[in-house]
Each structure stands twice: as structure tokens, then as C-alpha cells.
Amino acid sequence: MPTTVPSPDLPRTRALRANKLGALWAVVGRAMSDAMQAHSESSVAILLWLYHWAPVGVVELGRVVGLSQPACSRAVDKLMAEGLLLKAPSGGREVWLELSPEGRARAEELQAARLRACDRLLAALSPQERSTMADLLDKLLAAPVADRAYARHVCRFCDHGVCDGPACPVGCRATELEARQRSDGA
Template structure:
């Protein structure tokens, strides 16, 4: 029985991912990693290229190429930081693109959830929170997991399950260090 459930989950997650990626890449005319970088920069402006790459799952050299593309499109710019660090910031056009990206991301997700009634959506929210907390234990990187999240809607009136798992993991690490 778990094999069928796992297969259904896999097919659902892949179909939803395909819908979301098609919408977001079309809305700002950027790659999936470029879209994620724009959303990340909206929440954490001024990241260095290497850290930005880590948060979107790219190597430093791939991140540098991605930032080149975002800069060429007028969506981001580089600014000198301390030492050799170069900070990446959104341009006004990049900030507008983030709004389009998050709207484009939300549209197919809202459409998919329309197949469920209110009680089913509430149950699904609780189950997804549990799955995300478990996924955090395996992945261990909230920034990477939430790279395309609309953080405001996730935390408005609720606790983000990934953020909560991250805080608990950090507290546990600090507790182990005190021993």
C-alpha cells in the first residue's frame, strides 16, 4: 500500500512542480534558478554570489553565470562589499519580477487546491507541515527548501513548518554545544 501512495505522491509532486516552473519561468523570462535567486534576494538582499548560489542549489561558478544573466536582464546588480565580496541586489525591475513570480507560482497551486473542499485543505495543510518538517531533517537547509516560497503567506497567522524545524535543529545544536 505504501508503494502506491509513494507513487501517487511522486506523480503529484512532479505534476505540480511542472505547472509551477512553467508559470514562474514564463512570468519573468528567467530560468528556474534565476527565479529562485530573485525570490531569495527579495528576502535577503545583498547576499554574496557564493551564498546566493548555495541558497538556490548552484555551485559558485554556476551562480556567477546566473547573476550575469540576471544583471544582463536588468533584474539584479552587483555592488562591492567588504574585501573581495560582491553583493547582489535586486533592481526595481527585479523587485517587480518577484511580485510576478510569486503570483505566477501561486496561481497553479491555488488551482490544484481547488479540487479539495475546505476541510480537506485544512487536513492537507497539517499533513504537508508534517512532511516538510521531516524533509528538513533530511535536507537540513531551510534556505534551500524555501527558495521559491512566498514567506509572507506562509507565516501570516501560522508558523512555517520549515522555519520551526530549523529553529528546533539550531536549538538542539546549541544545547549539545553547552554540554
Template sequence: MHDSRTGNLLGAAALAVTDLTLADTTGTAGLSASGAAALVALATAPTISVTDLGRRVGLSQSAAARMVDSLQAAGLVERRPGAGREVAVQLTPRGRRTARDMLASRTKVLTDVLDVLNDRERETLAALLAKVLPRLYERIGSADLLCRLCDRRSCTTDATCPVGQAERDDRL
């Protein structure tokens, strides 16, 4: 049986958490959502091509190039020669600090949202989300895109990331 109330509650919570997280994360850095996601992606993959960076944040190659131009003008990234004709992008020291600050801001927002739950409720929610996230991966098809603003270390320390596991299972 499908419970429209549960779906509606989930939808409202998802939008509210997204709005709060993006407002704090992008506000911390003064960046767009894709710019913020790019810094977080670069924090975990120190040097990647402009094209790959665009794929990870859901942008076309030309839009990614414009985003990188903006991030470079702000002193957050620098371009380097890549393989062949590719141009690689990496964080500057300022970009690393900004990515770290954005993740800290994101953590603060999410911690505040979850503070209403006791430990047992948090464990239950974590188990439910671990069940729902592989379904979301099936729909989105990219762990990088789905987890573009994730603090990956918090999801993989002493646990298996359900999205990463879904991606590995998909490759089999």
C-alpha cells in the same frame, strides 16, 4: 506499514505540481529555475553575496556568478561592493516587479491545483504537509534551498513555517 500506492501518488503529484509551477514561474520571467529562485531569494534578503545566493539556489559559486551575470544583463539585479572581497547582489526595480509577478503566477497555479479541495480538506492537507516538511528538511538540510520558490509571507503570517521551525530545532 508502507503504502507504495500513497508514495506513488505523492510522487506523481509532486512532479506535476513542480512541472506546472516551474513552467508558469519561469515562463513569466523568461528565466531558468535557478534564476527564478534567485529573484525570489533576493526579494526576501535584499542584499546578499553571490556565493550566498548560489548556496540558496543550489549552485556552485562559479555557476552562481554566471547566473548573476545573466540576471544583470537582463536588468533584474545589480552588483554592489560587499564586505571584504565579496560582491553583493540586489534586485533592481524591474527585478522586484519580476519576483512579485513570479510569486503571483506560482500562487495562481497552486490555488488552481487546490481548488478541488474544500476548506476542511485543505486544512487536513496543510496539517499533513506541516508534518512531512520537517522530514524533507532533514534530507535537504537547508531551509533556503527547500523553500527557494516559496512565498515566505504566506507561510509565516499567522502560522509557524514548519521548515523554519525544523531549521531552528536543528540548531539547538
């Protein structure tokens, strides 16, 4: 019989729900890993972020992706060696990056694979359940947003052509917080 670790701060029902949410992370994570083909998570995030927001400097890219500047530079060097990234003129000292035509095609492939993998997971739900899930995801995604930097990190894999403006609960929450900070400071 399995040994259970008691959760003194959560009643059993809440602990069970939290446990299932953690298991969902593993399921989604596996689907995402399979969709990434031979690329690392950080490389995919770099390609997808640059697809929507290039040109971007290495320092900003590292913040978004969650890598130190040296680690981001190494990932960028690898992607450049594969012919997926190009240096762009910045007008300053920092190196700006953009996708090569091959990088753009790879980013499109990766994004399509990512969306298909997640859509396959949602196929287990009825249309009504998918609608309910979408509403619940909006709440869960917006709740922890503390600032724009966090929002960018959460959305580093997103298809910003699909999820933008009012369709993005993460970006909307960051915008709401920024507006509140401006009004509090005025």
C-alpha cells in the same frame, strides 16, 4: 498489459501511496514551470530569494539555490544583463547582489504566478480537505529538515512574507534542531 517492477521493501499499499506522491511532484512541478514564464528554475529562485533576503553574496546565493559558485555567477550575469539585478556595496571583496526595480517587479510577478498556480491545484479540494492538506504538508515539509542550509534550499521559492516564523514548518524545524545542538553543546 504493463509490466510492474516489484518493490521488495514496500507492501503494495505503501508503494501505491509513494507512487502517487511522486506523481504529485510531476503535477506541481509542471504548474511551477508554467508559472516561471521564460525563466529557469535557478533564475526564479535567485530573484525570489533576493526579493526577501537581499543583499546576498554570490557564494551564499549559490548554496541556497543549489548551484556551484561558477554556475551561480553565470545565472547572476544573465539576470544582470536583463537588468534584473544590481551589485550592492559589501565593504569587502565579495560581490553582494540586490534586485533592480525591474527585478523587484519581476520577482513579484513570478511569486504571484507561483502562488496562483499552486492555489489552482488546491481548488480541487474542499475547505476541510485543504485544512487537512495544510496539516499534512507541515509534517511532510518538516520531517526531512536536517539543518538551516537544507531549510533555506527548500524555501528558496517561498513567499517569506506569508510563510514566516511559526507559519513555516521548515524554518521552525531548523530552529528546533539548532536549539537542540546548542543545548547539547552547553
